[in-house]
Amino acid sequence: MSEISLAQQKFLLTQKKHRRTVTISRMCIFLCFLGLWEGAVRLQFIDSFFFSSPSRVVLCAYNMAADHSLFGHIGITLFETITSFALVLIFALIITIILWFNKKISETMEPYLVILNSLPKSALAPLLIVWLGANYKTIIITGMSVAIFGSILSLYTSFQSVDPEKIKLIQTLGGTNYHVLTKVVLPACIPSFFSIMKVNIGLCLVGVIIGEFIASRQGLGYLIIYGSQVFKLDWVIMSIVILCLLAWGLYSLLSRLEKGYQKRMS
Amino acid sequence: MEKLMEISHVSYSYHSMQGETPALSNINFTVHKGDFLAIVGPSGCGKSTLLSLLAGLIEPEHGSILLYGQKLFQKTSGTIGYMLQHDHLFEWRTIEKNVLLGLEIQKKLTPVAREKVYDMLKTYGLYKFKNARPSQLSGGMRQRAALIRTLALEPELLLLDEPFSALDYQTRLTVGDDIGSIIKKEQKTAILVTHDLSEAVSLGNRILVLGKRPATIKSVVDISFPENISPLERRNLPEFKDYFNKIWKELNHDE
Numbered sequence: 392m393s394e395i396s397l398a399q400q401k402f403l404l405t406q407k408k409h410r411r412t413v414t415i416s417r418m419c420i421f422l423c424f425l426g427l428w429e430g431a432v433r434l435q436f437i438d439s440f441f442f443s444s445p446s447r448v449v450l451c452a453y454n455m456a457a458d459h460s461l462f463g464h465i466g467i468t469l470f471e472t473i474t475s476f477a478l479v480l481i482f483a484l485i486i487t488i489i490l491w492f493n494k495k496i497s498e499t500m501e502p503y504l505v506i507l508n509s510l511p512k513s514a515l516a517p518l519l520i521v522w523l524g525a526n527y528k529t530i531i532i533t534g535m536s537v538a539i540f541g542s543i544l545s546l547y548t549s550f551q552s553v554d555p556e557k558i559k560l561i562q563t564l565g566g567t568n569y570h571v572l573t574k575v576v577l578p579a580c581i582p583s584f585f586s587i588m589k590v591n592i593g594l595c596l597v598g599v600i601i602g603e604f605i606a607s608r609q610g611l612g613y614l615i616i617y618g619s620q621v622f623k624l625d626w627v628i629m630s631i632v633i634l635c636l637l638a639w640g641l642y643s644l645l646s647r648l649e650k651g652y653q654k655r656m657s
Numbered sequence: 658m659e660k661l662m663e664i665s666h667v668s669y670s671y672h673s674m675q676g677e678t679p680a681l682s683n684i685n686f687t688v689h690k691g692d693f694l695a696i697v698g699p700s701g702c703g704k705s706t707l708l709s710l711l712a713g714l715i716e717p718e719h720g721s722i723l724l725y726g727q728k729l730f731q732k733t734s735g736t737i738g739y740m741l742q743h744d745h746l747f748e749w750r751t752i753e754k755n756v757l758l759g760l761e762i763q764k765k766l767t768p769v770a771r772e773k774v775y776d777m778l779k780t781y782g783l784y785k786f787k788n789a790r791p792s793q794l795s796g797g798m799r800q801r802a803a804l805i806r807t808l809a810l811e812p813e814l815l816l817l818d819e820p821f822s823a824l825d826y827q828t829r830l831t832v833g834d835d836i837g838s839i840i841k842k843e844q845k846t847a848i849l850v851t852h853d854l855s856e857a858v859s860l861g862n863r864i865l866v867l868g869k870r871p872a873t874i875k876s877v878v879d880i881s882f883p884e885n886i887s888p889l890e891r892r893n894l895p896e897f898k899d900y901f902n903k904i905w906k907e908l909n910h911d912e
């Protein structure tokens with residue numbers, strides 16, 4: 392190993408200290424929050440019937456895990472989210488490629504895409520349920536409806552931002568539009584494809600939960616809405632916590648994929 | 658010498674909703690086999706447009722371009738290699754994959770062709786870097802890689818659009834020398850667009866001087882230096898300055 396100068400050592404040390412402080416502070420906030428919450432309930436400052444408490448949430452999760460009902464709910468929500476996410480990616484890619492190949496189609500479709508994208512998608516969910524029935528397919532489509540239009544628009548923008556000189560290069564090498572797509576546009580758009588994925592995994596989850604609110608007998612969205620109706624706030628809060636963990640887990644999975652790709656490219 | 662390409666009465670305009678931009682008007686010249694033609698002209702006069710026409714990427718509005726007496730169309734691009742201003746090496750490919758891109762697109766990636774490309778990489782000092790990414794190479798090396806990518810398709814005519822303008826002066830001289838020698842060694846015919854007059858004189862054997870947009874040919878200057886002398890050495894000969902001044906005058910001469 393090469394020698395590290397004193398100044399560099401000092402710099403590294405301060406960096407390490409800084410990171411440690413941040414980590415500890417984060418933990419502190421989390422623990423204080425849990426402590427205050429639990430304490431406030433125990434001392435009856437707030438009513439555990441409405442506010443639940445950390446220990447009750449854990450207990451509730453433990454009981455539901457013991458009778459396996461919890462895994463069913465998590466599983467179905469996860470399945471619906473991942474399916475709608477995968478379908479969004481596939482359809483967004485196919486549609487964007489079609490738009491990219493044909494300027495007439497893309498210009499014709501543009502205002503529709505923009506309007507559909509700015510529409511609050513939760514407004515569509517009740518309609519979808521009436522049309523398609525209350526089943527998991529409807530929920531998957533609700534999830535897709537939240538993410539697909541934005542994905543197409545951002546993907547199309549990144550297709551458009553490919554350097555025209557690079558496209559000219561392919562033409563000088565005798566390539567056709569198909570080569571421009573496969574040799575330049577798609578590889579050049581992989582980084583933006585990753586960031587689009589990271590945004591949209593969260594949106595799919597939102598869509599799925601909206602769908603489950605109104606059309607499901609299963610899943611975390613159902614637990615939340617049902618729990619709030621029968622005043623089982625333990626269920627509601629537990630589901631929210633699990634949703635947080637799910638969203639974080641899915642996001643970091645994609646981050647890891649992205650890092651892996653970046654590493655392979657350097 | 659055999660006629661390779663004949664350009665007669667070529668005109669071209671760009672059209673947009675804002676109006677028409679005439680870029681070239683009535684261009685006539687002939688390229689013989691083994692020529693090294695340099696084209697100089699004020700910026701924005703239509704030099705790149707001319708090369709795009711010669712490469713068959715766009716079609717002339719008037720006039721004709723004949724390659725070996727045949728009308729030019731895009732499929733002939735095998736015989737014509739075009740090197741753009743920037744190397745445009747793709748960061749998502751290794752150097753090897755970058756220089757094989759043309760062969761890959763044209764489905765000519767045979768073991769023989771690959772071997773030839775490897776030979777070129779070796780000759781021009783890039784073989785060690787074949788698994789590197791473009792960003793790991795110096796500007797001069799990247800430009801050489803871009804040239805090999807063009808040469809891999811074994812074009813008879815090379816079109817070079819200010820291939821050195823992205824380089825710093827020092828590198829530019831050596832890479833210009835390098836690439837000039839490579840083209841001579843591979844016995845190619847070349848057309849070089851540049852707005853560096855000394856580059857034109859040091860590399861070309863004939864120089865077309867274009868006027869302001871829409872470009873017309875103002876004059877053609879034949880350059881002759883002793884055989885077997887490198888572009889860098891040309892710069893030290895007394896004729897160099899005379900040619901330079903002559904072209905300078907032609908460029909700035911308004912009729």
Ligand SMILES: Nc1ncnc2c1ncn2[C@@H]1O[C@H](COP(=O)(O)OP(=O)(O)OP(=O)(O)O)[C@@H](O)[C@H]1O
Nearest residue numbers: 671672678680699700701702703704705706707870
């Ligand atoms: N795609 C295009 N659409 C409309 N006008 C264009 C287009 N490409 C070039 N032009 C115009 O045509 C003229 C000639 O352009 P061209 O790129 O051929 O010039 P050039 O001599 O290569 O310039 P430079 O020295 O800057 O490289 C310029 O005025 C330019 O603005």
Ligand SMILES: [Mg+2]
Nearest residue numbers: 704705706818
């Ligand atoms: Mg140009």
